[in-house]
Amino acid sequence: MTAWAFIRYNTSGEISLSRPEVVRLEKKYHVVVVDDQFVSRSFFEIQVEMSKDFGLAASLASAEQAIAFCMDHPVDLVIMDVMMRVGLDGLTCAKTIHRNNPHVKIILTTSTAEAQWIDEAREAGIESFWFKEYSDVPLTQVMYRTMAGEHVFPDSPPNPDFGDAEKADLTERELEVLRGLTRNMTNEEIAEEMWISPHTVKRHVENLLMKTGYRNRIDLAVNAKAMGLVVHEEDRTENRPQKGGQKP
Numbered sequence: 001m002t003a004w005a006f007i008r009y010n011t012s013g014e015i016s017l018s019r020p021e022v023v024r025l026e027k028k029y030h031v032v033v034v035d036d037q038f039v040s041r042s043f044f045e046i047q048v049e050m051s052k053d054f055g056l057a058a059s060l061a062s063a064e065q066a067i068a069f070c071m072d073h074p075v076d077l078v079i080m081d082v083m084m085r086v087g088l089d090g091l092t093c094a095k096t097i098h099r100n101n102p103h104v105k106i107i108l109t110t111s112t113a114e115a116q117w118i119d120e121a122r123e124a125g126i127e128s129f130w131f132k133e134y135s136d137v138p139l140t141q142v143m144y145r146t147m148a149g150e151h152v153f154p155d156s157p158p159n160p161d162f163g164d165a166e167k168a169d170l171t172e173r174e175l176e177v178l179r180g181l182t183r184n185m186t187n188e189e190i191a192e193e194m195w196i197s198p199h200t201v202k203r204h205v206e207n208l209l210m211k212t213g214y215r216n217r218i219d220l221a222v223n224a225k226a227m228g229l230v231v232h233e234e235d236r237t238e239n240r241p242q243k244g245g246q247k248p
Helices: 038-049 063-072 090-100 116-123 139-147 172-182 187-194 198-212 217-227
Strands: 007-009 015-017 029-034 054-060 077-081 105-110 128-131
Touching (some): 029 038, 038 054, 063 090, 077 090, 090 105, 105 116, 105 139, 116 128, 172 198
Parallel strands (some): 077 105
16 A cells, blocks of 8 residues: 655745655545645645545645646646636646546636636536635535536526626626726727727726726726636736726
């Protein structure tokens, strides 16, 4: 019987053992947790360690570390955040892990209310998706159901309040404009990205202001970004350069 230790990696890629003794995981599912936020990563660790059927194989701070670890160690389940401050985002990493290790099951997670990643995860064959702040289903239940062969996805996307409105009150086009605002993009830049006219973008911004009660586009952007209402595609990895910006 081969025994091996639970390994933690920090953001610089250095290895540190969580405890001096060796942990035997052969009779448990080998789980890797991946999150660049210490608090979230610690939460995942606790959820895994509390279960008698799951063993924590590694706690990693970057997606690239997860890809390498899954290539070199036995892994049954990866629990990973979508957004990373540096390097690959979790969704791109999950696709790579599936390609390299088809037997590894993956639960993608996010603390935001961004719903567009659900469809992308489904299309990529990712097993499950869990909203940290909005899910009514405990993570441990999602873990068990995922290992039992289920695909566990939310029945409906999160619907948080946004000013005087709810997210569901906003159209898909308005949400797309809002993603551009969170990137500090001008109306012209948003128009080019969405293949619409700057005048149409301006109208969408006016509708957003009317629905939410916010004073200007800066209020829209700041509040949407602070609560993670939407996330621009380029912000899945947060170290991407921001656009030029426009005055309110």
